[in-house]
Amino acid sequence: MTALRAAALAKQVLDSVDSAVPGAPQVINLLKENGKKVFFVTNNSTKTRKMYVDKLSVLGFNAKEDEVFGTAYCSAMYLKTVCKLEGKVYLIGSNAMREEMEAVGLQQTGVGPDHVLGKQTDWANVPLDPEVKAVVVGFDEHFSYMKLNRAMQYLTQPGCLFVGTNRDTRLPLEGGKAVPGTGCLLQAVETAAQRQAQTVGKPNHFMFDCVASQFGVDPDRCLMVGDRLDTDIMLGSNCGLKTLLTLTGVSTVADAEAHQKSGCAERQGMVPDYYVESIAELLPALQG
Amino acid sequence: MAGAFKGCQKIRGPQIRNLLDAKDFILLDCDGVIWHGEKAITGAAKVVNSLIRHGKNVVFVTNNCTRPRENYVHKFCRLGFTDVILEQIFSSSYCSALYLRDVVKIRGQVFVMGCDGLRRELDEAGIPCVEEADDPDATIYDCALAPDVKAVLVGHDDKMTFLKLAKASCYLRDPDCLFLATDNDPWHPLSSGRILPGSGSLIAALEVSSGRKATVIGKPSRFMFECISSQFSGVDPAQCLMIGDRLETDMLFGSNCGLDTMLTLTGVSQIEKAQEYRNSELTTNHSLVPDYVVDTIADFLPAFEELGEPSN
Numbered sequence: 373m374t375a376l377r378a379a380a381l382a383k384q385v386l387d388s389v390d391s392a393v394p395g396a397p398q399v400i401n402l403l404k405e406n407g408k409k410v411f412f413v414t415n416n417s418t419k420t421r422k423m424y425v426d427k428l429s430v431l432g433f434n435a436k437e438d439e440v441f442g443t444a445y446c447s448a449m450y451l452k453t454v455c456k457l458e459g460k461v462y463l464i465g466s467n468a469m470r471e472e473m474e475a476v477g478l479q480q481t482g483v484g485p486d487h488v489l490g491k492q493t494d495w496a497n498v499p500l501d502p503e504v505k506a507v508v509v510g511f512d513e514h515f516s517y518m519k520l521n522r523a524m525q526y527l528t529q530p531g532c533l534f535v536g537t538n539r540d541t542r543l544p545l546e547g548g549k550a551v552p553g554t555g556c557l558l559q560a561v562e563t564a565a566q567r568q569a570q571t572v573g574k575p576n577h578f579m580f581d582c583v584a585s586q587f588g589v590d591p592d593r594c595l596m597v598g599d600r601l602d603t604d605i606m607l608g609s610n611c612g613l614k615t616l617l618t619l620t621g622v623s624t625v626a627d628a629e630a631h632q633k634s635g636c637a638e639r640q641g642m643v644p645d646y647y648v649e650s651i652a653e654l655l656p657a658l659q660g
Numbered sequence: 661m662a663g664a665f666k667g668c669q670k671i672r673g674p675q676i677r678n679l680l681d682a683k684d685f686i687l688l689d690c691d692g693v694i695w696h697g698e699k700a701i702t703g704a705a706k707v708v709n710s711l712i713r714h715g716k717n718v719v720f721v722t723n724n725c726t727r728p729r730e731n732y733v734h735k736f737c738r739l740g741f742t743d744v745i746l747e748q749i750f751s752s753s754y755c756s757a758l759y760l761r762d763v764v765k766i767r768g769q770v771f772v773m774g775c776d777g778l779r780r781e782l783d784e785a786g787i788p789c790v791e792e793a794d795d796p797d798a799t800i801y802d803c804a805l806a807p808d809v810k811a812v813l814v815g816h817d818d819k820m821t822f823l824k825l826a827k828a829s830c831y832l833r834d835p836d837c838l839f840l841a842t843d844n845d846p847w848h849p850l851s852s853g854r855i856l857p858g859s860g861s862l863i864a865a866l867e868v869s870s871g872r873k874a875t876v877i878g879k880p881s882r883f884m885f886e887c888i889s890s891q892f893s894g895v896d897p898a899q900c901l902m903i904g905d906r907l908e909t910d911m912l913f914g915s916n917c918g919l920d921t922m923l924t925l926t927g928v929s930q931i932e933k934a935q936e937y938r939n940s941e942l943t944t945n946h947s948l949v950p951d952y953v954v955d956t957i958a959d960f961l962p963a964f965e966e967l968g969e970p971s972n
Contacts, residue, residue: 488818488819492818492850493850495818495856496852496855497854513799513822514821515821515822515825516820516821516822517817517818517819517821517857518818520820520857520861521856521857524847524855524856524857524861525854528855541868541869541871542829542869549800549801549805550826550829550830550833551800551826551829552826552829552865552866552868552869553868555868556825556865556868557865559864559865559868560857560861560862561861562864563860563861563864564846564847564857564858564860564861566846566847
């Protein structure tokens with residue numbers, strides 16, 4: 373078996389309501405015991421790597437901080453290593469994003485509640501911090517018109533970078549409710565500013581680049597495991613990895629077959645090489 | 661208007677007079693055409709008053725949904741447009757209320773993301789709206805959702821919060837709940853040359869979260885013209901001239917309704933953009949090209965003076 377990147381587990385474990393997919397912890401732990409390198413790759417931007425490791429431990433996974441790649445960490449790395457940003461960030465995002473940025477030496481402004489005050493002319497003339505050289509958008513429950521306005525004002529300045537963590541459209545909740553995803557907030561800012569952001573998360577290849585640069589990973593010896601065709605499997609395809617779809621999450625076999633039969637070249641990237649009902653199906657192979 | 665596609669014809673005095681002779685209805689956008697914020701554009705009040713005195717039906721068609729029509733009447737008066745009455749004003753908020761009352765004949769509540777001006781128009785039309793009081797600590801995880809919400813109406817909302825976006829997304833999960841937008845403008849200019857995020861940015865967020873497309877009431881959709889036509893008991897598009905400053909809303913609106921269009925250069929769009937659309941290989945872009953162009957609405961003044969009428 374090749375080195376496994378347990379993205380399916382990342383999605384199920386890290387984002388869902390505090391329960392592991394049955395058998396998942398055993399699979400991950402056995403893989404590691406068998407000498408495989410395992411990485412967790414998630415588009416969620418609301419936790420630092422440390423927070424993820426804590427959650428993984430509670431659920432029975434043996435995980436180390438440097439094996440976890442969330443978009444809070446990867447956005448900070450992207451700004452630092454690819455953009456080589458010198459200057460501050462106007463951040464629409466969580467405290468976790470703020471922490472990951474500060475950890476790589478990037479200062480930010482904007483996190484937390486920000487309500488509108490005064491009149492329209494005040495908002496258009498909102499004071500801008502001259503040191504801000506980038507606008508970054510992640511998941512933010514404090515998103516407001518004022519934040520949208522500030523982001524737009526910064527983005528009208530020449531040379532201001534524009535980065536988004538990911539484009540996920542919504543997070544399902546129980547009880548028939550739905551939480552708008554980062555993709556919604558990002559689209560609001562992109563529309564007001566009439567500019568497209570560069571996104572860091574899956575399916576963009578940057579997250580794989582992050583893993584590969586730190587761990588000397590050979591794409592030919594990698595397997596990408598995920599439950600979403602448009603993010604996880606697409607990332608695998610974009611980076612030349614083999615891909616495995618697990619059916620315990622968002623996408624179905626019918627979805628995959630529809631992409632396959634579409635005849636559209638772009639959609640072929642969303643067709644997995646393999647699929648399993650659940651990650652637990654790997655157990656017999658690991659235990660035998 | 662028929663014939664080879666030309667567009668962008670710059671016209672002056674006698675040509676404007678000839679054009680006016682052929683038109684009974686003059687439709688005017690407001691921001692960037694007759695005023696900038698609280699300042700009337702030089703000559704605009706004289707032009708509007710002259711048009712009315714020459715027997716033209718003058719109506720104002722604006723996507724601005726932030727104030728009720730009564731406030732607009734006061735603004736017109738304040739800025740010197742003394743002959744303008746309520747019935748000449750068609751705002752996207754007023755037309756949204758008409759849409760809900762007369763087209764949809766809504767039964768049930770409307771969840772509104774918009775300003776007080778929009779709510780007042782809805783109240784006046786007798787449209788029940790969900791109360792907007794949120795507990796400051798409420799989150800989508802624990803808040804109650806109103807029953808019987810049959811439409812989500814989105815406009816310019818400076819009190820937009822994540823919670824409101826989340827609530828709207830929940831209501832939109834019901835395919836029987838309508839998704840309406842006062843307008844789709846991504847940003848609005850202020851008189852200072854600065855801009856502010858517009859309704860279009862909020863609608864974009866909800867289109868992503870719901871996977872649905874909003875029905876837009878304001879320009880460039882035809883509905884506001886249908887409101888005008890209905891109020892004046894039938895209006896012949898051939899008798900109309902639409903004057904605006906924004907190619908993507910005013911000119912497209914005129915084109916969609918079969919009206920002649922005129923771009924004035926005192927607002928959002930530049931002549932170069934109009935020429936770009938004209939030269940575009942995409943024929944859909946041709947609908948954004950104005951038939952006529954003037955530098956400012958004040959260019960109409962010589963047309964009245966030539967008639968020997970006092971231009972005041």
